[in-house]
Amino acid sequence: MKRFLLVAALGAISLSACAQTPQPASQATVSPAAPAPTASTAGTADARAIAAIAGLNPDVKVEHVGAAPMPGFREAIVGGQVIYVSDDGRYLFLAGAGGALLDTRTQKNLSEGALGKMRIKLLATIPASERIVFAPPNPTHTVTVFTDVECGYCRKMHSEIKEYNAQGIAVEYLAFPRMGIGSEDFNKMVSVWCAPDRKAALTLAKSNGQVASKSCKNTVTMQYNVGQRAGLTGTPMILAADGTQLGGYVPPKALRIALDKLDADRTAVSGS
Template sequence: MKRVLFALLGAISLSACAQGPQSGGDVAKAPGAQAASANKAAPIVTGRAPNAAANTPEARAIAAVRSLNPRVEIDKVRAAPIPGFREAIVQGQVVYVSDDGRYLFLPGPQGALYDTTTKTDLSEQSLAAIRKDLIKAIPVSERIVFAPPNPKYTVSIFTDVECGYCRKLHSEIAEYNRQGIAIQYMAFPRMGIGSEDHKKMISVWCAPDRKKALTDAKNDRPVPARDCKNTVSMQYDIGQRAGLTGTPMIIAEDGSTVGGYLPPQRLREALDKLAQGGEAAPAGATDPVAATGG
């Protein structure tokens, strides 16, 4: 799943690591951490945070951020313009934390509402359900499918014939299948409706052998220009409504995103983790869509 929240709070900040332990009240050990003892265990060090009286909304906001990443630096905590929330400046970003410390909201285009108690991205849960319903509108007969005989997993992928990461993924299609993963491609001409990219994808979807045409297009082999009744524009529209910002976009069967391009083994590991009830945090790469494309 694509999460600016994880990038901000889940990854260890370079500045905190570089500074290391500091003296005074700005840095303290995380709850339960002990100083290095006979076993040479290193202390857990937190980044800077403003002083806050115990059992106040400010203190709970700091604790909520610390629960996600104790090493980030919190520059300021104050009353938010939203009733019932505190506003915190964390690593140069604004986040809002509910006064009880349970919910953390990251605003912006890739915003998320996070339950710090259950460690759940509530926004992604809602979006996953919406994506699952949206892609149901694209019949399997309108997708280009590469599948092993008895797949363990099936993923739906919005793809483009021009993007580099889409081509890299497709060059390894046999290995994805060997990993037990069925690939169902959906069209997303990232240069937008009416572009040469769009026309080329229509030619692929109108070809008598779509799988061959798609493979040829992704390898810069000529694909005869064709036009027919097709769903390429409809698929593109659904991709936009699903929140696509780059291709490829890999969607698991539950509607959650599994990142952009991931090597076959890593995609299998991410799907295994999802199947076990975990979250497959995205680490894949994508090519951005054109500004005119959405």
């Protein structure tokens, strides 16, 4: 879960989600990687910042670390994202649209509590009848997934839908045409939601990109807007029942482990 936490929070650089909209290639130069702590730097705020990031994900490359514009924090750059780490290494804040405040000791995303409550309220505005549900007979967990028919990771996830169900996970799909309202992608998703058999239409669209053109009164635009307000930065976006974001594509077994841990953590908190 340590690695998963940082990868999920760094949604913009995650390799498990499709970007919301096409982005031009960056022309920025990359700073030399921040050096690992040495005998001369050990115990410094810079070293604690590097150690805190490595503690969450040892595979992440810290490109730069130095003074932050506000006192009490160091500024680090990881994969093109700016991260602020408290001088004692305890708190880590990710800047940008997908920003989150992390407690590096407890491995908790402190921003997710507030965001989760907001997401639950937003999701409640979408009728259950407007979700495309793939579920086992008696699911142990239910996740909401904002999906897109053109996203490769969305297609990969759906190709394993039987495995998610076998793990006791029900998947409730909502539409997020990442190319925007009025795009060809949007029209395909409208056709899926207007199909007489939405599940079959979604599966077909994700397998070969084809779907019979349909038009009807639908909630695809509403779902897209809810996704934006929920903080979506890429598809798929997986949300647990409490609104916690579980990253982009997560393999079936790994998702079951993450959901079980969320339940265990909630039980521990309520019992303490």
